Amino acid sequence: MVARAIRGQATTKKATDSGWSDLLAAAQGGDGEAYRAFLEAILPFARAIARRHLRSEEQVEDAVQDSLLTLHRVRHTYEPGRPVEPWLAAIVRRRAIDLARRSGRIGARELFDEAAFETFADPQANRQEAAEAADSVAHMLEELTPKQREALELVKLKEMSLAEASAVSGQSVGSLKVNVHRAIQRLRRGLSRDAGG
Amino acid sequence: MTDRRTEALGAALAERARPVTPLPPPLRRAMLTLVPLGAAGAVLVLIAGDVPGMMRRYSGREALMAVEMGAMAATALLAVIGAFALSVPGGSRRWLIAPMPLFVVWIGASGLGCWRDFGRLGPGGWESGHSPNCLLFILAASLPIGGVMLWRLSRARPIDPLPVALLGGLGAAALAALLLQFFHPFGLTAIDLGVHFAAVALVVALVAFLRRQTLAPA
Numbered sequence: 001m002v003a004r005a006i007r008g009q010a011t012t013k014k015a016t017d018s019g020w021s022d023l024l025a026a027a028q029g030g031d032g033e034a035y036r037a038f039l040e041a042i043l044p045f046a047r048a049i050a051r052r053h054l055r056s057e058e059q060v061e062d063a064v065q066d067s068l069l070t071l072h073r074v075r076h077t078y079e080p081g082r083p084v085e086p087w088l089a090a091i092v093r094r095r096a097i098d099l100a101r102r103s104g105r106i107g108a109r110e111l112f113d114e115a116a117f118e119t120f121a122d123p124q125a126n127r128q129e130a131a132e133a134a135d136s137v138a139h140m141l142e143e144l145t146p147k148q149r150e151a152l153e154l155v156k157l158k159e160m161s162l163a164e165a166s167a168v169s170g171q172s173v174g175s176l177k178v179n180v181h182r183a184i185q186r187l188r189r190g191l192s193r194d195a196g197g
Numbered sequence: 198m199t200d201r202r203t204e205a206l207g208a209a210l211a212e213r214a215r216p217v218t219p220l221p222p223p224l225r226r227a228m229l230t231l232v233p234l235g236a237a238g239a240v241l242v243l244i245a246g247d248v249p250g251m252m253r254r255y256s257g258r259e260a261l262m263a264v265e266m267g268a269m270a271a272t273a274l275l276a277v278i279g280a281f282a283l284s285v286p287g288g289s290r291r292w293l294i295a296p297m298p299l300f301v302v303w304i305g306a307s308g309l310g311c312w313r314d315f316g317r318l319g320p321g322g323w324e325s326g327h328s329p330n331c332l333l334f335i336l337a338a339s340l341p342i343g344g345v346m347l348w349r350l351s352r353a354r355p356i357d358p359l360p361v362a363l364l365g366g367l368g369a370a371a372l373a374a375l376l377l378q379f380f381h382p383f384g385l386t387a388i389d390l391g392v393h394f395a396a397v398a399l400v401v402a403l404v405a406f407l408r409r410q411t412l413a414p415a
Contacts, residue, residue: 077285
């Protein structure tokens with residue numbers, strides 16, 4: 001298979017790009033093993049590019065995951081035989097810049113409150129209004145956008161990792177985080193509205 | 198530092214490695230878009246165009262006509278090739294400025310023609326000649342041209358759709374303005390010229406505004 005042959009090659013930069021080129025071309029043909037080897041091999045390069053634009057390692061990892069999803073969607077735009085690095089670097093750079101801008105916007109407008117997830121420690125204390133609350137929550141869930149509802153369901157209810165949820169839903173890791181955060185905020189606003197009313 | 202979730206995502210994507218057909222090179226895709234559009238435009242001119250009227254309008258200044266229409270065609274050509282080059286990851290951002298010198302030549306040549314007409318027409322050179330028709334023509338012609346262009350560009354699912362939309366919009370508007378030349382047997386007033394460029398700007402802005410809906414960015 002292409003993947004095994006490439007692994008045996010020398011690791012100079014030229015050989016690396018040529019190896020990546022062969023793997024990606026094989027992946028375009030539907031070779032899953034070559035695709036897996038390619039996606040593994042590019043990770044250090046992708047992380048290095050993302051680090052040029054992002055400060056925290058968590059954001060770097062988010063950008064790399066977003067880049068893998070984007071790469072998967074646009075893998076038909078790679079022209080076999082051409083260098084892979086400029087093509088790949090452009091994808092990672094774009095996603096890192098998008099993430100940095102999004103974080104900047106969210107940081108400027110929204111606060112994250114860890115304490116918002118707390119409830120009464122004693123389950124008996126919550127029992128009396130449980131049925132009423134269930135109706136209320138169901139109603140509030142209907143007010144979420146489809147993407148917010150999907151993100152909340154996959155990440156919080158099904159407890160999937162962001163990467164898994166991203167692969168299932170097609171939403172980027174960054175979008176999932178934003179949608180979960182906004183969904184919780186919206187639910188919280190609904191709860192305080194109910195409590196007030 | 199590595200993250201096992203990233204490796205897991207790679208593995209999950211590899212499991213979905215369906216075969217895909219690589220896109221042809223951008224230049225080839227641009228030509229495959231421009232040639233049918235050019236052929237359709239030529240047929241339209243042959244059927245309904247007013248070539249003798251255009252030649253009368255440029256009578257005695259054929260060189261200006263060649264420069265103006267050449268600059269329009271070259272602006273459209275470079276803008277369309279640039280849009281296709283930027284629609285795939287790694288396309289040089291220099292394509293954004295590539296059509297600009299020719300766009301300036303186009304404006305200059307049109308302005309010169311207008312100035313000469315102004316000398317001939319006197320104060321009438323400031324009146325609105327056929328501006329509303331020109332505006333409608335450029336907008337109406339840009340619609341199918343821009344539609345075909347966006348559809349072809351969307352095949353690449355551009356990761357940064359704004360520059361692609363700006364160049365695609367400029368290409369479509371320049372082609373529409375070039376087509377207008379063959380249906381425009383009267384001299385331009387300053388207002389007409391302004392309306393021509395306002396129409397071009399409107400098409401570029403509209404395409405840029407609708408980029409997310411039309412270009413299917415990844």
